[in-house]
Structures are given as C-alpha cells and as structure tokens.
Amino acid sequence: MKVAAEADRLRAEGADVVDFGAGEPDFPTPDNIKQAAIRALEQNFTKYTPAGGTAELKRAICERHAKDFGTDYKPSECIVTVGGKHVIFNLTQALINPGDEVIIPVPYWVTYKDVVNYAGGKCVFVDTDEEKGFTVTAAMIEPHLTPRTRMVIINSPSNPSGAVVDREEFEKIFRLTSARGIYLMTDECYCKFLYDSAPYSIAALPGAKETVLVAGSLSKTYAMTGWRIGFGLVPQAIVGAMTKLQSHSTSNPTSICQKGGVEALNGPQDSVAAMLAEYRKRRDFVIQRLRAIPGVKCAEPRGAFYAYPNISVALGKGIRNTLEFAEKLLADARVAVVPGEAFGTEKHVRISYAASMAELERGLERLHGFIVQHS
Ligand SMILES: Cc1ncc(COP(=O)(O)O)c(C=O)c1O
Numbered sequence: 474m475k476v477a478a479e480a481d482r483l484r485a486e487g488a489d490v491v492d493f494g495a496g497e498p499d500f501p502t503p504d505n506i507k508q509a510a511i512r513a514l515e516q517n518f519t520k521y522t523p524a525g526g527t528a529e530l531k532r533a534i535c536e537r538h539a540k541d542f543g544t545d546y547k548p549s550e551c552i553v554t555v556g557g558k559h560v561i562f563n564l565t566q567a568l569i570n571p572g573d574e575v576i577i578p579v580p581y582w583v584t585y586k587d588v589v590n591y592a593g594g595k596c597v598f599v600d601t602d603e604e605k606g607f608t609v610t611a612a613m614i615e616p617h618l619t620p621r622t623r624m625v626i627i628n629s630p631s632n633p634s635g636a637v638v639d640r641e642e643f644e645k646i647f648r649l650t651s652a653r654g655i656y657l658m659t660d661e662c663y664c665k666f667l668y669d670s671a672p673y674s675i676a677a678l679p680g681a682k683e684t685v686l687v688a689g690s691l692s693k694t695y696a697m698t699g700w701r702i703g704f705g706l707v708p709q710a711i712v713g714a715m716t717k718l719q720s721h722s723t724s725n726p727t728s729i730c731q732k733g734g735v736e737a738l739n740g741p742q743d744s745v746a747a748m749l750a751e752y753r754k755r756r757d758f759v760i761q762r763l764r765a766i767p768g769v770k771c772a773e774p775r776g777a778f779y780a781y782p783n784i785s786v787a788l789g790k791g792i793r794n795t796l797e798f799a800e801k802l803l804a805d806a807r808v809a810v811v812p813g814e815a816f817g818t819e820k821h822v823r824i825s826y827a828a829s830m831a832e833l834e835r836g837l838e839r840l841h842g843f844i845v846q847h848s
Pocket residue numbers: 496555556557558559582628631632660662690691692693698701702703
C-alpha cells in the first residue's frame with residue numbers, strides 16, 4: 474500500500490512511472506458483460522436483491538462450475554459476495570473461532586493473514602521451496618496439523634508466485650484434511666489462468682463437498698475487478714451462516730453487477746482464452762528478461778499473472794530489505810513493484826505482468842539497470 478500510494482503521488486506530479494504493482498487485468502470488461510449491466514439499468518433492475526445474491530446468478534455460478542470442472546453444486550450451496558475478498562472474509566469470520574489454527578502456505582496472498590487474525594485465529598505458515606517453484610505439498614503441510622487446525626488455505630495458481638498445485642498433490646492435501654474433518658479452502662480466483670495444465674477444481678472429487686470450501690471470483694477471469702462479484706460454493710449450513718453475516722453488513726452485491734455476472738458466466742467464454750494467450754506471451758517475455766539480469770533468479774510462474782523474482786543480489790549494500798528496494802526502485806527508476814515482505818518472504822518482489830508489452834519492456838529495462846547498479 475505504501476509503494477502504491479507513493480506511485481500515485483509521483484504520477485499525480487506528472488512523473489513517468491511504470492506500474493507493475495497492480496493485481497488486476499489491464500483488459501477492459503468484455504462488451505457482452507457491459508451490455509448486460511446497461512440493460513439491467515434500463516430495465517430498472519436497481520433494487521435490493523436477496524442478501525446472498527439472485528437465484529439467477531447462483532444458478533449461473535453452479536452451472537459454470539459444473540461445466541468447467543464437473544462439480545454438482547446446487548444454488549442452495551452457493552452464495553454471491555461483494556468480490557472474492559468478501560467470500561474469504563465471510564468464510565473465515567463464520568468458521569474460525571479464537572485459537573483455531575489456519576494453515577497458510579508461504580508466500581501467501583496478504584489478505585489471508587489479516588482475515589484469520591481478525592477472526593481471532595492463529596496463522597500457521599508453511600514454507601515452500603523456491604527451487605521447486607514455491608508449490609506447496611501435502612508432505613509440507615502434514616507436520617503442521619494439530620488438533621486445533623481448523624482450515625487449510627490453498628491458492629492455486631498463487632498470487633504472488635504463480636505456483637500451481639497439480640491435481641494429484643491437491644488430492645493428497647484433500648485426503649489429509651478430509652480425514653481429520655479440517656476445512657480446505659480453495660481460492661480459485663486465478664483458476665482459468667494456467668499455462669501448462671488444464672483447469673480443475675478439487676471440489677469435483679467424490680466426497681469433497683463436505684469439507685472443501687470454494688472461494689471464487691469473477692474479477693480476474695472476466696476482467697471485472699471493479700464490479701465486485703465473488704462467490705462461495707460451500708455446505709448449505711455455511712451458506713446460512715455467511716448469509717446472516719452478509720445480510721447485516723453489505724447486504725446484496727450490486728444488482729446490476731449481478732446481471733453482468735450472469736452474462737459473464739452464461740455468455741461466450743472466448744475472452745478468457747484470449748486473455749490467457751496474451752498473459753502467456755507476456756509471462757514468457759518477463760521470465761526471460763528477468764533471468765537476463767545478472768544475479769536474479771526467477772521461478773517459472775505456471776499460472777496467474779505474476780512473477781516473483783529473487784532480487785537478493787541487490788540487498789545488503791545500502792538496501793536492507795525488499796520494502797527499501799521497492800521504495801528506492803520507485804524513487805530512482807520510477808518502477809512500482811510489491812515488496813515480498815508483504816507476502817511473507819524476504820528476498821523477492823512481485824511483478825504483475827497484467828501490463829502492456831511496451832510497459833513491460835520499459836519497466837524491465839529500468840529494473841535491470843537498477844539491480845546492476847546496486848549489486
Ligand atoms: C489470491 C486472490 N484471491 C482473491 C482475490 C480477490 O479478488 P476480488 O476481491 O477482486 O474478487 C484476489 C485479488 O487480488 C487474489 O489475488
């Protein structure tokens with residue numbers, strides 16, 4: 474947040490900042506989705522809806538998930554939320570009691586830690602191996618399970634590393650958790666953005682529906698970050714608890730956005746493939762370009778749209794940590810990145826390649842010069 478605020482300030486002053494900080498698609502929302510929201514406005518679909526979302530959107534979510542992954546959720550097992558963050562917030566608040574332990578692989582998306590802490594839970598961080606692309610395994614998780622473990626959170630593909638948990642490994646993790654009655658939250662926010670494997674959902678496994686909690690979002694898949702539509706596919710009793718919480722806080726997600734969501738899920742899906750093809754080109758370029766910087770290592774992201782290079786070569790001589798690295802990089806070279814400390818590691822920065830090729834070229838050139846200068 475600190476780096477983003479400073480980048481905004483510099484930009485407002487007219488500085489030429491290359492922004493690799495933003496975690497959102499640079500593509501516009503597809504036109505068919507926008508038209509559906511416009512129609513909703515014109516037809517005065519502008520009133521309250523049920524707090525947990527319209528029946529129409531719940532149906533569309535269940536049908537899309539079934540078509541894509543072979544699951545069989547019913548609308549009664551679905552809740553529509555105000556973005557993916559909201560479903561994760563409400564799930565943790567509904568399920569985590571003070572003292573409950575929640576397993577979070579490192580590097581992690583920042584929000585998990587804070588929502589677990591907010592619920593009074595205890596985060597149990599599980600380190601992963603950079604050499605193996607930061608992917609988490611059942612063997613890494615198992616030693617951390619205790620009688621107090623309430624939930625394991627898996628985010629594949631991962632923000633910030635792009636790591637992917639392959640199906641077999643995810644099944645092993647599921648077996649570990651389900652045998653002990655532990656909830657397995659699968660954050661599927663980037664589930665369609667995979668570069669070398671096919672999308673799947675662990676929720677499709679027989680018996681998974683009792684303990685697997687799907688946290689989904691339309692934000693990245695359909696370039697709809699500002700619309701704020703997320704969803705949960707969870708046991709019906711949990712839908713009830715989350716809906717209670719939601720009905721006294723946000724109430725329903727915005728009515729016209731829900732209509733846009735229906736179109737996103739029921740309409741043509743080719744924009745998703747087009748975005749993926751573009752991200753792949755950018756990923757290949759970014760990785761090759763980062764690895765060309767002397768001393769920089771970068772695990773290959775297998776999904777999402779982030780690279781997580783190890784920039785430790787530039788730490789130690791005047792720059793003490795990745796926050797200082799990001800601050801100085803912004804001040805001197807006008808490139809915004811997110812320091813790895815935010816994601817629980819000490820030697821990395823996150824680069825979002827949801828930016829145009831021209832911006833990537835310009836920014837990586839600057840990053841190269843900056844690292845060489847400080848190595
Ligand atoms: C891993 C992960 N999960 C969930 C979300 C939530 O997205 P939103 O609240 O925009 O739907 C994000 C957004 O950055 C994310 O990176």
